Amino acid sequence: GTDSDPNSGDDAGSSAGDSQQITVAASPNPHAQILDFVRDNLAEDAGLSLTVQEFSDYVLPNTAVDSGEVDANFFQHQPYLDDFNANHSTDIVPVVNVHLEPLGLYSKSLDSLDGLTEGSTIAIPDDASNGGRALQLLAQNDVIELKDGVGANAVLGDITDDRGITFTELEAASLPRALDDFDAAIVNGNYALEVGLSPDEDAIALEEAEGNPYANFLAVKAGNEDDPAVQTLARLLNSDEVKQFIEDTYPGSVIPAFGTPGA
Amino acid sequence: MITTTDLTKVYHSRGREVTALDGVNLHVRPGEVFGVIGQSGAGKSTLIRCVNLLERPTSGTVTVDGTDLTALAGRGKRAGRPLREARTRIGMIFQHFNLLSARTVQGNIELPLEILGLTRRERARKALDLLDLVGLADKARAYPTQLSGGQKQRVGIARALAGDPKVLLSDEATSALDPETTRSVLQLLRDLNRQLGLTVLLITHEMDVVKTVCDSAALMRDGRIVESGVVSDLLATPGSTLAAELFPLTGTAGTGRTLVDITFHGGSAGRPVISQLARDHDIDVSILGAAMDTVGDAQVGRMRIELPGRPEDNDRALAFLRAQGLTVEIPGAAATPGVALSKEGA
Amino acid sequence: MITTTDLTKVYHSRGREVTALDGVNLHVRPGEVFGVIGQSGAGKSTLIRCVNLLERPTSGTVTVDGTDLTALAGRGKRAGRPLREARTRIGMIFQHFNLLSARTVQGNIELPLEILGLTRRERARKALDLLDLVGLADKARAYPTQLSGGQKQRVGIARALAGDPKVLLSDEATSALDPETTRSVLQLLRDLNRQLGLTVLLITHEMDVVKTVCDSAALMRDGRIVESGVVSDLLATPGSTLAAELFPLTGTAGTGRTLVDITFHGGSAGRPVISQLARDHDIDVSILGAAMDTVGDAQVGRMRIELPGRPEDNDRALAFLRAQGLTVEIPGAAATPGVALSKEGA
Amino acid sequence: MGWDQMRPLLEQGTIDTLYMVGWSTLIAALGGLPLGILLVLTDRGGLLANTVVNKVLGAVVNVGRSLPFIIMMVALIPFTRWVVGTAFGPTAAIVPLAIGAIPFFARLVETSVREVDHGLVEAAQAMGGGTWTVVLKVLLPQSLASLVAGLTTTVIALIGYSAMAGAVGGGGLGTLALTYGHQRFETDFMYIILAVIVVIVTIVQLLGDGVVRLLTRRKRTG
Amino acid sequence: MGWDQMRPLLEQGTIDTLYMVGWSTLIAALGGLPLGILLVLTDRGGLLANTVVNKVLGAVVNVGRSLPFIIMMVALIPFTRWVVGTAFGPTAAIVPLAIGAIPFFARLVETSVREVDHGLVEAAQAMGGGTWTVVLKVLLPQSLASLVAGLTTTVIALIGYSAMAGAVGGGGLGTLALTYGHQRFETDFMYIILAVIVVIVTIVQLLGDGVVRLLTRRKRTG
Ligand SMILES: Nc1ncnc2c1ncn2[C@@H]1O[C@H](COP(=O)(O)OP(=O)(O)OP(=O)(O)O)[C@@H](O)[C@H]1O
Ligand SMILES: Nc1ncnc2c1ncn2[C@@H]1O[C@H](COP(=O)(O)OP(=O)(O)OP(=O)(O)O)[C@@H](O)[C@H]1O
Numbered sequence A: 001g002t003d004s005d006p007n008s009g010d011d012a013g014s015s016a017g018d019s020q021q022i023t024v025a026a027s028p029n030p031h032a033q034i035l036d037f038v039r040d041n042l043a044e045d046a047g048l049s050l051t052v053q054e055f056s057d058y059v060l061p062n063t064a065v066d067s068g069e070v071d072a073n074f075f076q077h078q079p080y081l082d083d084f085n086a087n088h089s090t091d092i093v094p095v096v097n098v099h100l101e102p103l104g105l106y107s108k109s110l111d112s113l114d115g116l117t118e119g120s121t122i123a124i125p126d127d128a129s130n131g132g133r134a135l136q137l138l139a140q141n142d143v144i145e146l147k148d149g150v151g152a153n154a155v156l157g158d159i160t161d162d163r164g165i166t167f168t169e170l171e172a173a174s175l176p177r178a179l180d181d182f183d184a185a186i187v188n189g190n191y192a193l194e195v196g197l198s199p200d201e202d203a204i205a206l207e208e209a210e211g212n213p214y215a216n217f218l219a220v221k222a223g224n225e226d227d228p229a230v231q232t233l234a235r236l237l238n239s240d241e242v243k244q245f246i247e248d249t250y251p252g253s254v255i256p257a258f259g260t261p262g263a
Numbered sequence B, C: 001m002i003t004t005t006d007l008t009k010v011y012h013s014r015g016r017e018v019t020a021l022d023g024v025n026l027h028v029r030p031g032e033v034f035g036v037i038g039q040s041g042a043g044k045s046t047l048i049r050c051v052n053l054l055e056r057p058t059s060g061t062v063t064v065d066g067t068d069l070t071a072l073a074g075r076g077k078r079a080g081r082p083l084r085e086a087r088t089r090i091g092m093i094f095q096h097f098n099l100l101s102a103r104t105v106q107g108n109i110e111l112p113l114e115i116l117g118l119t120r121r122e123r124a125r126k127a128l129d130l131l132d133l134v135g136l137a138d139k140a141r142a143y144p145t146q147l148s149g150g151q152k153q154r155v156g157i158a159r160a161l162a163g164d165p166k167v168l169l170s171d172e173a174t175s176a177l178d179p180e181t182t183r184s185v186l187q188l189l190r191d192l193n194r195q196l197g198l199t200v201l202l203i204t205h206e207m208d209v210v211k212t213v214c215d216s217a218a219l220m221r222d223g224r225i226v227e228s229g230v231v232s233d234l235l236a237t238p239g240s241t242l243a244a245e246l247f248p249l250t251g252t253a254g255t256g257r258t259l260v261d262i263t264f265h266g267g268s269a270g271r272p273v274i275s276q277l278a279r280d281h282d283i284d285v286s287i288l289g290a291a292m293d294t295v296g297d298a299q300v301g302r303m304r305i306e307l308p309g310r311p312e313d314n315d316r317a318l319a320f321l322r323a324q325g326l327t328v329e330i331p332g333a334a335a336t337p338g339v340a341l342s343k344e345g346a
Numbered sequence D, E: 001m002g003w004d005q006m007r008p009l010l011e012q013g014t015i016d017t018l019y020m021v022g023w024s025t026l027i028a029a030l031g032g033l034p035l036g037i038l039l040v041l042t043d044r045g046g047l048l049a050n051t052v053v054n055k056v057l058g059a060v061v062n063v064g065r066s067l068p069f070i071i072m073m074v075a076l077i078p079f080t081r082w083v084v085g086t087a088f089g090p091t092a093a094i095v096p097l098a099i100g101a102i103p104f105f106a107r108l109v110e111t112s113v114r115e116v117d118h119g120l121v122e123a124a125q126a127m128g129g130g131t132w133t134v135v136l137k138v139l140l141p142q143s144l145a146s147l148v149a150g151l152t153t154t155v156i157a158l159i160g161y162s163a164m165a166g167a168v169g170g171g172g173l174g175t176l177a178l179t180y181g182h183q184r185f186e187t188d189f190m191y192i193i194l195a196v197i198v199v200i201v202t203i204v205q206l207l208g209d210g211v212v213r214l215l216t217r218r219k220r221t222g
C-alpha cells in the first residue's frame, strides 16, 4: 500500500517535487488501456506516479482495495459495487465516473428483435457484473420477462417467461466470437468494437446512454476519497484528453460518461 | 541345419566399437543338440540372436535349413515378411522365459499361432497338444505368475514348438533354474530332440548342461569359436580345453611319482582298465581325482591317477593305457590342461 | 557363532498362510564356512534374512556372536538403535550385488562407514584398504556399471567387510556369475575366512559351491533343515542325501555283477585302494562313475564300481574296502541313494 | 440461495461435467494412445526408430502440455466449430479439453509402454511377429494396468481443467463454483460444489485403482 | 500494435513468468519431495507403513490435483496475504502456484522413488542404516535422474498454470497472451507470446533432459 495518508505525499522528494503515488487495479480492457493512456501522457505533468495492475477477475480488485493492497480500482459500476459491498461487508465508494460500455444485442442472422422466436439461442455474459445487466436489457426490450424487483443481479433463474429462447452464459470476451454459433449475443461495447461491430449500426438492441446506471468508475475504500493522489487521478480521468482518447479509440462502443457517481 | 559363415557383429555405442562376434563359422548338423559355452561377454547371446536375425550381423551369412536368412533380411532395420515367415519356423526359448503375464498359459502358447493366422479352434487344439507334450496339460488356464520356474520354462518350450520348427534356439534356458529343475528341463529338451528330430542350438555357461544333453559343443572366447566338435571327439583330443572344463581334475603328484590324466571316451570306461593295469603290471595305482559320467549315453570321463616312479619308469604302463584306446596325458610334462592352455585350443 | 532356535516364519499374503520356516535349529561354529542348500522355495533366503532380522521371525530366537538379536528387535516394525548397531557388525552380500549405481566403487564401500559415523578421512582409508583386500585397488573411482559381475561382487564383499564383522551372510552371492568368476569369488571368501577368521553363512543352490568352500552344510526342504553337519562327516553317513547330491554317480550293473558305491572321506583317497583290491583279490574292477575332488583340502569323493559276480560272492572284497575306512554301499540292495531317500534324511 | 435453487444447478453441473470429461477422456485416450506408442517406437533403438519423427512428436507433445489451457481453448474456436458445428456449449468444450489432454495422456502412455520388458518384444519378434503384433499383442496388453492408472490421472486432470470450460459456455461444476461461489458470492454453495467435485474425483480414483488392482493381480513378473 | 509497444510488454512478461515459475518450482520441490517420499514410506510394506497416514496423504494429494486452479487461487488469498504480506501481484501468485504444484510433483516423486530397487533399501538396512539413511543415501540419490525429469514436467506445467495468475494481478506471458490475444483481439501479438512460451518450454525441457542424461550415464543396472 502506498500513501493513502494525505500528509505523506512527498516521501521520495524526487525531481517532480510533490510526487504522488497511486496503484490502481483494473480490468485489462478498456480500463487498463485508459489508465495506461493517463500514465503515459498526463500523469507526469500532474506529478502523479501511476501504477496499473491488471486483474482478469471481477472480485479480487475489490478485495485488493479493501485490504489496502491497491489504492483504487477501476472496473465496475454502481449496481455491482452495491451488491459486492452488501455481500462482503466492505465499504468501497465510487470517486468519479469515467465511461460506459453500452451493452448491445448483436446478431449475424437477424435484422431485428422480431426474429427471436421459440427455439432461438442467445449468448449472454457469465460474469455477475454483466450477466444481470444483459437480462435487464432483454427484459426492457420484451424478449423475456423477469421476476419483479430483481435489478442488476438478475440470473437466468429469475426469468419468468423465456418465450422458448435458450440462453447460454459465456465469458464476456468470448461473446463476439460466439456470433456464428448463436442467433444473437449480448456483447459489451468495447468487445464489439474489437471485432468490427458498431453499436450504433449493428446492434439490434442497445442500452440507453442517458440515465444509464452502469457507468464504470474509479473506486476507493471509504475514507480515501479525498486523498490527493486519488483526486489527481480523478481529475485526469475526467480530462478532455481522456475524453478525446476514448472517442478516438472506441468510437461508439465506449462512451465517455464523466461526472460524480450518483449525480 | 544351421550354418554361419564369417559372422561378425560390431556394436557401436557412444563412439566406442565392441566386436561381439569376430568371424564365427558355426556348423550345426540336423538333429543334433549343439551347445555353445563361454564366459560372460564371450558373444554367445549375440551369436544366437544373429541366427534368427534378431540382431543384424555386421557381415557374414546365416543359413538355417537351407535358407539364407541374411539374404531375406533386406536393407532396412525392420524385418520384412520373408524374414518374419522364416522366423516362425525357428523356435526360441529364453533365460527369463519372456512369457506374457497378461495371458494364460494357453494364451501364451497360442500367440505364435495367432501370428501364423490359425483359427481359434486350431489354436486351442494345438496349444493343448503342446501342453500335453511338455507335461502341463492341467495348467492351461493358469497365469505365468502361478507357475514355478521350471513350469514357466516348459511353457516357453511349448510356445517355441508351436510353429512346428525344425530348429530350436535356447539362450541360457536353464540358468535361472535350480539344479533339479534344470535336469528335468534338459531331459525334456533331450526327449523332444529324439522324438521330433529337432535340431537344438543351446547356449549356456554351465558345463553340466553340455555334459547332460549335448552331442556337439563349441567354446567361445572374445567373439570367436576357439574349439568345437562332437563331444566324444573333443574328449579324445589331447589338450582340449573343453574336455578339461567338462571333466575337471585336481590333485598333485608326490615327489618321484608320475601323474597321469586319462580320458575315457565311449565304451572303454566300462572295462576294468585300472584294475588290469594294477594286476598286469603289478603296480599301485592311486586315483587322485575322477570325473566320470554319462554323456549322450556313452560312458565318458577323465581320471587323474598317480603311479609310483618317475614318468620314464612308467613307459610300459602308459603304453598299456594307450593300447586300450584311452587318451593319456602327463600333466606338467605338456602344459597343464585347463585355463592356461585354452588360448592355444582349436 | 550363529544359533537359531525353533525359528519359524509364516507369511500372510491375501489370506493364505505360507510357512517359509518351520522350526529351524541352525548352529554355525565360529570360523567355519557353512553352506545351506535346497531347492527353490525351500526357505533359504528367509532363513538368512531372519539371521540379521531383515525379516522378523514369527517365533524362535536368533543369536549372533552371543547377542540375542530377537530380544533387541523390540515390538514395532522399525529396527531400533540396538538392532541397527548389531547389524553393523554382520556383513551381508547379495545375489544381485545391490550396489548404488549413483556412487563410485569407493563411495559404495564408504556407505556402511558413513552409517558408523567415521570421518571422511577414516572412511577413505578403510575403503581403499578393503579394495586392496579384494583386489580392486585400481577401481576406486569407477561406477558399478563399469564393472563385470565378478568385480561387482568383490565390491559387495568389500562393503560387507567395512564394519569389521565377525559374521558374513551371503545369499546366492555367486548365482549370477559364470563358473570361472564364481570360482574366484569363492576363493576370495575362503581366503577371507582364513585370514580374518570370518564366520560365513552362505546360501546357494549350486552343489559345486558347497564342494568348493564349505566346512559344514545343511540341506533345507519345505522350511526345515533335513540334514546338516560337517561335510566330511556327512560323506561318511550312509544314505546321506547331501553326500549323494555333492558327488552324484550314474551307471547300472550288468546281470550277475555287483554295483558298489564307495565314499572316500579324508586321506584314504590318496591310497591305491582300487589297484590293491584288484591285485590282492585278483578281480577286475570296472569304474562306472566317479566324482572325486578336493573339499576343504581333504581328498574326498565317491566312486561307483562294478565287481564280477553277485553281491554274496564279493563279501571278501567288500570287507577289504570297509577295512580301508571307506563307506561302502550296495545301491539297489539298500534304497538307492539320491532324491528318493532324502525324505528320510536327518 | 436455497437448496431448491441449488439442486437443479448441481444436477445440471454434474451432468455437464461428466458429459464433458467422459467424452474428452475417450477422445484423449484414442488420440494419446497411438501418440504415446509412437513416441516409444520411434525412439532410438525402437522398432520404428526415426529420430526426426521422434523429435517432432516430442516437441508437439511438449508444446501441447505447456500452452495455457484457456488460450488453447480460444485458439481452437474455429477448429471446434468446424468439428462439432458450434464453438460453444458443453459439446464444444469437449474439443479443447480432449486436445489439451491428448499430449498429457500421451506422455503417460509413453512411460507405461516403456516399462514393458524388452524381452517380451523380442519373444514376439522371434515368433515372426511384426510391429503390429508387438503393439497389439505385447505392448498394449502388458501395460494395460499402467495405462488404466494413467487414464485415471488424466480423468482427474480433466475434471480440474473443465472448470475453465466456462469460458466457452461449457458449464459444469467447476464453472458453477467459479460463477456462483466466486463471482456471485454464494460461498456456501461453492463449498458444496467443491465437495461434489472431491466426491467425483475420489470415486474416479477408487474405480481406477480397483481396475488396476484387478489387472495387476495376475501380473508382476512374467 | 507495433514492436516498440510489444517489446517492453514481452520483456516484463518473460521476467514475471520466470520469477513466478522459478520460485514456485523451488517451493513445490521442497514441499513435494517429502510428501512424495512419505507416500512411499507409509505405504503397505514400506519402512514407515501406516495405512491411515498413507490414505490421508493420498486423499490430500488427489484433492489438491483435482481442484480447479482458479478456485484454489482465490481460496488461498488469506493464506497468501499471511505469508507474503499481499495477496496480489507476481510475488503473491507464487503461493497458489507453488501449492498447486506440490501435489503434482509429489505424485511424480512417489513414482520415481518407488522405482528404486528394493534390494538397495535392504542392503542399507543390513548395514544398520535407519529410515533417514535409506531416504538420504539410497532413495534420493538413486532416483535423482527420475526426480529431475519430474521437476522438468512440473516446471512446464507451472508455465501453463501461470497464465491464470492474471486473476490475482500476477502478470506474466500467459496473462499477456490472454489479455491481448483474447480480450484485446491482438491475435498477432498473442502468437508471438505463445512462441516465446514455447521457446522457454523447449529450453526447460532440453536443460532437464540434459541433466537427466548426465545423471543416468553412470546408472542403469547397479
Ligand atoms: N546392444 C549392445 N550394444 C553394445 N554392446 C553390446 C550389446 N550387446 C552385447 N554387447 C557386447 O557384446 C559382447 C558380447 O555380449 P553377449 O551378450 O553376446 O555375451 P554373452 O556371451 O551372451 O555373455 P553372458 O554370458 O553374460 O550372457 C559384450 O562385450 C557385450 O558388452
Ligand atoms: N514376502 C513374502 N510373502 C509371502 N511369501 C513369501 C515371501 N517371501 C518368501 N515367501 C515364500 O516363502 C517360501 C520360502 O521362500 P524363500 O525365498 O526363502 O525360498 P528360497 O529357498 O530362498 O528359494 P530361491 O532358491 O528361489 O531363492 C516360498 O514358498 C515363498 O513363496
Ligand SMILES: [Mg+2]
Residues within 6 Å of the ligand: B044, B045, B046
Ligand atoms: Mg548372454
Ligand SMILES: [Mg+2]
Residues within 6 Å of the ligand: C044, C045, C046
Ligand atoms: Mg532365495
